[in-house]
Amino acid sequence: MKIDDILEKGLQDFKKEDQTGVKNDLFKAIKESLMHQFKGCDLYRQICKQQNFNPNTDLKSLDDLAMIPYITTANFKQKKGSPKKFLTVPESEIQIWSRSTGTSGDPSIVGRDHTNIVRYVNMFSNVIEDVGLDNYYWSLMFIPEPQKEYSIDDKIKDPTIMFSLMMHFVNTSEEKVFCLKMPSPEEMKQGKKIEFDAQKTFGFLNSNPSQKGIGWITGSVPLMYKILSGYHQQTGQTFNVGKKSVILTGGGWKTFQGDAISPEEFRRDMAKILGISEKNVRDIYSFSESDVIFVECEEHNKHTYPWQDIIVRDVETLEPVEIGEKGLANLINPLAHSYAGVSILQDDIIRIVSEDDCPCGRKGKIIEVIGRAEGAEAKGCGVQLADETAT
Numbered sequence: 001m002k003i004d005d006i007l008e009k010g011l012q013d014f015k016k017e018d019q020t021g022v023k024n025d026l027f028k029a030i031k032e033s034l035m036h037q038f039k040g041c042d043l044y045r046q047i048c049k050q051q052n053f054n055p056n057t058d059l060k061s062l063d064d065l066a067m068i069p070y071i072t073t074a075n076f077k078q079k080k081g082s083p084k085k086f087l088t089v090p091e092s093e094i095q096i097w098s099r100s101t102g103t104s105g106d107p108s109i110v111g112r113d114h115t116n117i118v119r120y121v122n123m124f125s126n127v128i129e130d131v132g133l134d135n136y137y138w139s140l141m142f143i144p145e146p147q148k149e150y151s152i153d154d155k156i157k158d159p160t161i162m163f164s165l166m167m168h169f170v171n172t173s174e175e176k177v178f179c180l181k182m183p184s185p186e187e188m189k190q191g192k193k194i195e196f197d198a199q200k201t202f203g204f205l206n207s208n209p210s211q212k213g214i215g216w217i218t219g220s221v222p223l224m225y226k227i228l229s230g231y232h233q234q235t236g237q238t239f240n241v242g243k244k245s246v247i248l249t250g251g252g253w254k255t256f257q258g259d260a261i262s263p264e265e266f267r268r269d270m271a272k273i274l275g276i277s278e279k280n281v282r283d284i285y286s287f288s289e290s291d292v293i294f295v296e297c298e299e300h301n302k303h304t305y306p307w308q309d310i311i312v313r314d315v316e317t318l319e320p321v322e323i324g325e326k327g328l329a330n331l332i333n334p335l336a337h338s339y340a341g342v343s344i345l346q347d348d349i350i351r352i353v354s355e356d357d358c359p360c361g362r363k364g365k366i367i368e369v370i371g372r373a374e375g376a377e378a379k380g381c382g383v384q385l386a387d388e389t390a391t
Helices: 002-009 020-040 042-050 062-067 114-130 162-170 185-189 198-205 221-235 263-274 381-387
Strands: 094-099 109-113 138-144 175-181 194-196 215-219 246-249 281-285 294-296 309-313 326-332 343-355 365-372
Touching (some): 002 020, 094 114, 109 114, 138 198, 215 221, 221 246, 246 263, 309 365
Parallel strands (some): 215 246
Antiparallel strands (some): 094 109, 326 343
């Protein structure tokens, strides 16, 4: 399919001055994905017909994307939604039901088949290259060590955060250091939390990782910040991971035990403590219900990649708004294969800042994340992971 060709091309057109061909390819990928979902999902086909939308005749260009009937995050809720009714492949082909980590007690679940997982891995591999990690030798991850080794062909029964799963499939570093220890199932029943492994973490940081080459540090923002800044405040110690190493975080900016963590403060303190360039402290903006993510460039702008798009909709009318205006995030996700997720309305408030004018040279829309819509869950996986960790 066209989306696989785009992912295979990777980043080669990301800075291309003439984006006409890139946008034409994206349109073809979106339409092809939409047609697959229209044919493969009875419920989504009914939604399209109710809205008098025929993907074959009504979607003529990228200007028509706002016409595509969207589904919302509520449709993916395990208890109140109908996630299985939005599958476009037989349930027997689903390899993983990835689960969100919100706090309402009704998580979103998304069924992904082999095609979907491979696309996600290819997408994430392109992102890793984009942030300067095309060659890296070690990784320090503020996530639990996997309880089991998985291959990309395995069916995974236990609910898994997709970000953590990608760390397993995508991470090719020679040395992997997991900062958290997962309790056994028996210990979890007794209320034992995930534990921070101070000996392993600080033992590695004291080994002068910069001599080993470029590294990748990832995981929960609040957890990483609490541990590293707290240790620095107590001891005054700093570390040398190398200026070209990269921190690629997994979210959790807004709330951590009531304390706000600004991106500027996080970048400044991590650079000071770890000896890393502030330009290499990047944040990921992602969603459990989709296969597309937004990653900061060295200018700390979040870009759309050549394989995705986004629309901003007015909170009240749900009509598209102009560049610069705030509204709900409507993701355009042609990577979706096993579920009808080509157009998903999220409960985050964002705005499109500009398009094709970032000093970094990357093309596409630049988005700014404002926060959650009123009444939406306040915590994502980054914050929940911190809350569930005994430090």
